[in-house]
Amino acid sequence: MSCTRSFPLLVVLCSGCFEIAGPVSALQKGCETSADCLDKGWICHEGYCLALPLVCDGDGLVEAGEACDDGNRNELDGCSNQCTLARCGDGFLRQDKNAGEIGYEVCDDGNDDNRDACTNDCRLAECGDGFVALGEGEECEDGNRSDEDDCLNNCRLARCGDGVRRTEGDEAEACDDGNGLNTDSCTVDCQVARCGDGLLRGDVEAGDLGFEACDDGNADDEDACTNDCRQAVCGDGILAPGHGEECDDGNSENHDACLNTCQFARCGDGIRRTDAEAAEPCDDGNSHDSDGCTVTCQIARCGDGILRLDLELGALGFEACDDGNQINTDECSDTCRLPRCGDGFFSPGHEECEDGNAVEEDACLTQCRSARCGDGVHRQDLARGEDGYEFCDDGDGVDGNACT
Numbered sequence: 001m002s003c004t005r006s007f008p009l010l011v012v013l014c015s016g017c018f019e020i021a022g023p024v025s026a027l028q029k030g031c032e033t034s035a036d037c038l039d040k041g042w043i044c045h046e047g048y049c050l051a052l053p054l055v056c057d058g059d060g061l062v063e064a065g066e067a068c069d070d071g072n073r074n075e076l077d078g079c080s081n082q083c084t085l086a087r088c089g090d091g092f093l094r095q096d097k098n099a100g101e102i103g104y105e106v107c108d109d110g111n112d113d114n115r116d117a118c119t120n121d122c123r124l125a126e127c128g129d130g131f132v133a134l135g136e137g138e139e140c141e142d143g144n145r146s147d148e149d150d151c152l153n154n155c156r157l158a159r160c161g162d163g164v165r166r167t168e169g170d171e172a173e174a175c176d177d178g179n180g181l182n183t184d185s186c187t188v189d190c191q192v193a194r195c196g197d198g199l200l201r202g203d204v205e206a207g208d209l210g211f212e213a214c215d216d217g218n219a220d221d222e223d224a225c226t227n228d229c230r231q232a233v234c235g236d237g238i239l240a241p242g243h244g245e246e247c248d249d250g251n252s253e254n255h256d257a258c259l260n261t262c263q264f265a266r267c268g269d270g271i272r273r274t275d276a277e278a279a280e281p282c283d284d285g286n287s288h289d290s291d292g293c294t295v296t297c298q299i300a301r302c303g304d305g306i307l308r309l310d311l312e313l314g315a316l317g318f319e320a321c322d323d324g325n326q327i328n329t330d331e332c333s334d335t336c337r338l339p340r341c342g343d344g345f346f347s348p349g350h351e352e353c354e355d356g357n358a359v360e361e362d363a364c365l366t367q368c369r370s371a372r373c374g375d376g377v378h379r380q381d382l383a384r385g386e387d388g389y390e391f392c393d394d395g396d397g398v399d400g401n402a403c404t
Contacts, residue, residue, distance in 0.1 A: 056083030127155035234262035341368035
């Protein structure tokens with residue numbers, strides 16, 4: 001025979017030959033039998049699990065209302081002093097179990113917060129357990145041992161500069177050397193250094209792969225720094241107007257249209273062009289028009305209208321005059337000689353005649369005057385009877401002597 005009598009704050013349970021009475025300290029709905037409440041050490045009454053702590057007498061006998069009764073007052077074993085079974089989360093750290101045994105606890109903080117130092121399965125929080133323990137300094141927790149994703153193995157959020165290269169996710173890194181330097185092969189934004197990124201590498205020696213003499217970060221190949229990160233130099237074949245270059249043909253030939261100084265070849269620069277495009281006969285680099293090379297880089301010649309002054313009389317190329325024409329009967333011959341009697345060229349302004357010989361007794365005297373009766377020169381070039389024939393010529397103008 002069993003019986004139950006209920007009062008507002010008192011439950012009296014009768015079962016067979018004993019009766020237990022005590023105040024209800026807690027209740028929870030949802031049971032059919034007391035077996036449903038044993039994990040809490042409670043009893044089932046009218047669909048409610050009732051906690052009757054005063055029922056636990058510690059006599060070592062498990063009685064109604066007790067989940068256990070070990071007969072001691074040790075709160076740190078498998079049975080609490082309230083005759084409930086010890087469980088992870090009850091706030092009591094069990095001391096009766098060894099590591100590896102069921103029920104062993106490393107910690108028990110009595111709460112259900114999985115993000116503090118003690119997890120809900122009574123283990124110390126550690127990086128990699130899958131729970132973010134903010135109070136323990138964890139920023140993330142992905143529960144894996146991959147160091148190349150968003151969460152490092154030290155439970156810190158992966159970030160550029162941490163020295164661990166991320167290879168997964170939307171923010172994968174090309175490199176990460178973790179040194180904070182922008183002058184080596186990996187930049188501070190975790191990109192592989194490249195020529196043109198505007199960052200001058202200082203970790204590579206000249207001649208080694210990746211060496212940069214300059215890096216201006218632009219795609220302009222005509223400034224002081226070329227697109228392959230070399231200092232623009234005359235002769236590299238890249239025109240750099242900002243570097244003072246007018247031309248750059250990339251060769252060492254100094255006699256073409258572009259000098260080795262990367263300036264355009266021009267008449268008067270002192271360098272004779274020999275290329276077929278615009279060859280120069282000469283270029284003496286001065287502004288004198290009266291020497292062997294004119295200011296137009298042409299070889300001086302008789303008849304060019306420019307009087308040479310660089311030669312002494314008798315030297316090859318000497319000019320006494322140069323009137324720029326080929327007329328031999330003016331004041332300058334076509335051999336650039338001044339007109340003179342006997343040179344064979346009649347100069348009307350200076351000569352009456354010119355027969356080019358040194359014979360005094362013909363029609364033209366050696367002073368280039370026409371022979372005439374009374375000039376004192378006896379003509380010998382005519383036969384008696386020819387016009388101008390002279391039998392005698394004493395040049396005295398007296399008509400009564402031997403020669404009339």
